[in-house]
Amino acid sequence: MTEDGILYTGRCLCGGVKMEAVAEPLWVAHCHCPSCRKTTGAAFATYVGFDKNAVRFIGELQLYKSSPGVMRRFCPTCGGTVSFMGEAWPGEVHLHAGFLDQAESLKPESHVFTRTEMPWAHMDDGLERHETFPSDDGH
Numbered sequence: 384m385t386e387d388g389i390l391y392t393g394r395c396l397c398g399g400v401k402m403e404a405v406a407e408p409l410w411v412a413h414c415h416c417p418s419c420r421k422t423t424g425a426a427f428a429t430y431v432g433f434d435k436n437a438v439r440f441i442g443e444l445q446l447y448k449s450s451p452g453v454m455r456r457f458c459p460t461c462g463g464t465v466s467f468m469g470e471a472w473p474g475e476v477h478l479h480a481g482f483l484d485q486a487e488s489l490k491p492e493s494h495v496f497t498r499t500e501m502p503w504a505h506m507d508d509g510l511e512r513h514e515t516f517p518s519d520d521g522h
Contacts, residue, residue, distance in 0.1 A: 391433075393482040395463030399442050402465070402478065406437035409475065411491045413510075415500035418449055422464055426504035429480035430467060431489060438476050440465075471516070493517070 391404040409432040419428035444466075445459040452470035457463060467477040480486050493511035494500070 392484045393465075393478065394484065395458035395461055395465060395482065397458060397461035397463070399460045400444055400458045400463070400465055401441040402438060402482065403441070404433050404438045406434055408433055408489070410493075411480065411489045413491055413494045413506075414496055415494060415504075416496035417499055418453070419467075419496075420501075422449065422455055423479070426501045427494070428464075429489075429491060430477040431480050431483060432472070432475050432477050435468070435474055435476040438478070 388405045389403045390407060391402075393402040393404075394400065411429065411431050413427045413429050415427045419430075420426065422428065443459055444456040447455045447457065449455050454468045455464070456466045456468075458465060463482070464479045465482055466479065468475070469477075480489055483489070491508075491510060493513060494506070495513045495516050497512045498514040
């Protein structure tokens with residue numbers, strides 16, 4: 384922690400977008416939905432949920448409405464993925480784990496949207512698995 388209470392920092396590839404968070408993450412999870420795969424270009428995306436009032440962004444962010452009620456933000460210079468915000472989680476901002484400078488300290492808790500995971504990317508890591516999002520499948 385820094386003198387001003389900052390627990391987490393982050394930056395995109397070029398450093399044009401930075402972030403400071405003054406709270407611990409609410410959760411950490413791997414998402415296997417097609418939209419997250421497309422936005423990252425990877426088999427799944429790892430997100431870190433924060434209270435949106437605990438996060439401050441520095442620099443210009445580009446906004447993309449990827450589906451109804453969903454906003455994704457990225458750096459307009461390097462294209463680095465930064466965050467996800469959805470109407471289903473009104474008080475949260477979900478940051479891409481790789482955006483955080485302290486990513487190695489994170490401990491994922493679950494996999495979500497496993498019904499669409501890539502069969503060659505199945506991870507037998509003992510984490511909880513949800514076919515959709517926990518709020519959708521009763522878990």
